[in-house]
Amino acid sequence: MKKTTFQYMALSAMFIGTFGLASCDKNDEPTPSPVETKQHFVCFNTVDQKIDYLGTFADLSQKTVDNKKAFEFAFGAYPFAQGNTVLVADGNGGDKVHKFTRDANGYLVRGESVTFGQGSAPGEITFSNDGKAYVVLSQRGKISILDVQTMKQTAEIDLSQYAYKDNNPDPGCAVLSKSKDKLYVALQQKQTRYTAYPGIGAEVAIINLKTHQVEKVIKDDRVGFVGLFRHTIAFTDELGDMYFYSLGMEGNNPLKDGFVRIKNGTDEWDKDYHFQLSKTPATGIDKPHGWILYYYYAGNGIVYACVNIPSLTMHNDPAQSSILDFNYQPVRIDVRNKTIEKINLPLTTSMGCFTYGKWKDEIVFGMTCKEGTGYYTYNPATGACSPKPVVTTVGVPSSLLVFE
Structure with missing residues (x-):
């Protein structure tokens, strides 16, 4: 089987005033200022896997999004939002988190930035309800506690003692408990940039946010x-x-992929639940499928994603495959009932399956396809799908935030 990879994965308004010659004609009235269009979307477009452009657009009737008024970042930056605050993390491309505020019309106004230690690779920002943000410093094995108002670090949570074979357990994604008093942080225990030491399985550190102490680390070897x-x-x-x-990407064959869960009221893995996507038939797909990459939780147990179809991979070189192979199919996943269903949107690439959102009644997919690059739509109520992008982009959509 040929291998694919997931590793290679627009703002203030400008006005032009036109001034005519002075006139005494009583019918001459001042030209009204143009009305700014409310911006409902904050997006990133990636160009040549080198530059990420942060910008905004109004809605799905805009048709085209370019990067002429965008903020420029190194490849790998991602946005996170709470209210009208947008924080952009450098990720593997740097050591900063940058603050933006949406103005009355939804345009982004740049604010302060905070710099962490060199090579910190900040990302995976989780907001609390008290003005704090928890920033995963993936290359330092720490969690920074950030005052969002002042953009100052107030404390750090050190996870180094939970590392395997080095001093960094490689913290990944993080999520708050429903009660908001605990932070659950995935420990990846990486051997290389994209793989963990074999046999590590699922590890999650549970942090008490009152004491900033790790209560325990829970492990599950059913998945990678x-x-x-x-x-x-x-x-x-x-x-x-x-x-x-888990993508199951630890060199295991077969894959140890799938969803695992922690039930409400417990701090342990649910031993009765493992949803292995690669072993679950997908309605409407007649070829074997594998993992998903980034995905969007829409509520009521429904996840939207694009699933990898290995047999559609034509290029052995991962860099080529990520942009040339249309081997990811949009799907609807029910994590509670363990079902996968094809969505009749076109195939995309591994670089083009990281961007999702919900606008009114439609799910938005940011993809690069043979039919065009940009935003496609799917209506869950009617099943209607756009055969080509309703909004085209300059560069591949890499992330999307939606504001009603």
């Missing part, structure tokens, strides 16, 4: 490591159950 940095997420559903996902 969970919470791959900047590639998968964890979420708490309406029932208070917490889900983590």
Whole structure:
């Protein structure tokens, strides 16, 4: 089987005033200022896997999004939001977190930045309800506690003692408990940038946010490591159950992939639940499938993602495959009932399956496809799908935040 990879994965308004000659005609009236269009989307577009452009656009009727008024970042930056605050983490490309505020029209106004230690690779920002943000410093094995108002670090949580064979357990995605008093952080225990030491399995550190102490680390060997940095997420559903996902990418054959969960009211893995995607038939897909990368939890147990179809991989070189092979199919996943269903949107690449959102009644997929690059839509109520992008982009959509 040929291998694919997931590793290679627009803002203030400008006005042009036109001034005519002075006139005494009583019908001459001042030209009204143009009305700014409310911006509902904050997005990143990636160009040549080198530059990420942070910008905004209004809605799905805009048709085209370019990067002419965008903020420029190194490849790998991601946005996180609470209210009208948007924090951008450098990720593997740097050591800063940058603050932006959405103005009355939804445009981004740049604020302060905070710099962590060199090579910290900050990312995976989780907001609390008291003005704090918990920032995973993936290359330092620490969690920074950030005052969002002042953009100052107030404390750190050191996870180094939980590392395997080095002093960094490689913290990945993090999620708050339903009660907001505990932070659950995936420990990836990496051997290389994208793989863990064999046999590590799912490890999650449970941190008491009152004491900033790790209460315990829970482990599950049914899957590979969970919470791959900047590639998968964890979420708490309406029932208070917490889900983590593993791509199963530890050199295991067959894959030890799938969703595992921690049930509400417990701090242990649910031994009665393991949803292995690679072993679950997908309605509408007649070829074997594997893992998903980034995904979107839409509520009521439903996840939207793109699933890898290995037989559609034509290039052995991962860099080529990530941009040339259309081998990921959009799907609807029910994590409670353990079902996978094809969505009739076109195939995309591994670089083009990281961007999702919900706008009104539609699920938005940011993808690069043979049919065009940009935002495609799916209506869960009617099943209607856009055969080509309803909004095209300059560069590949790499992340999306939606504001009603």
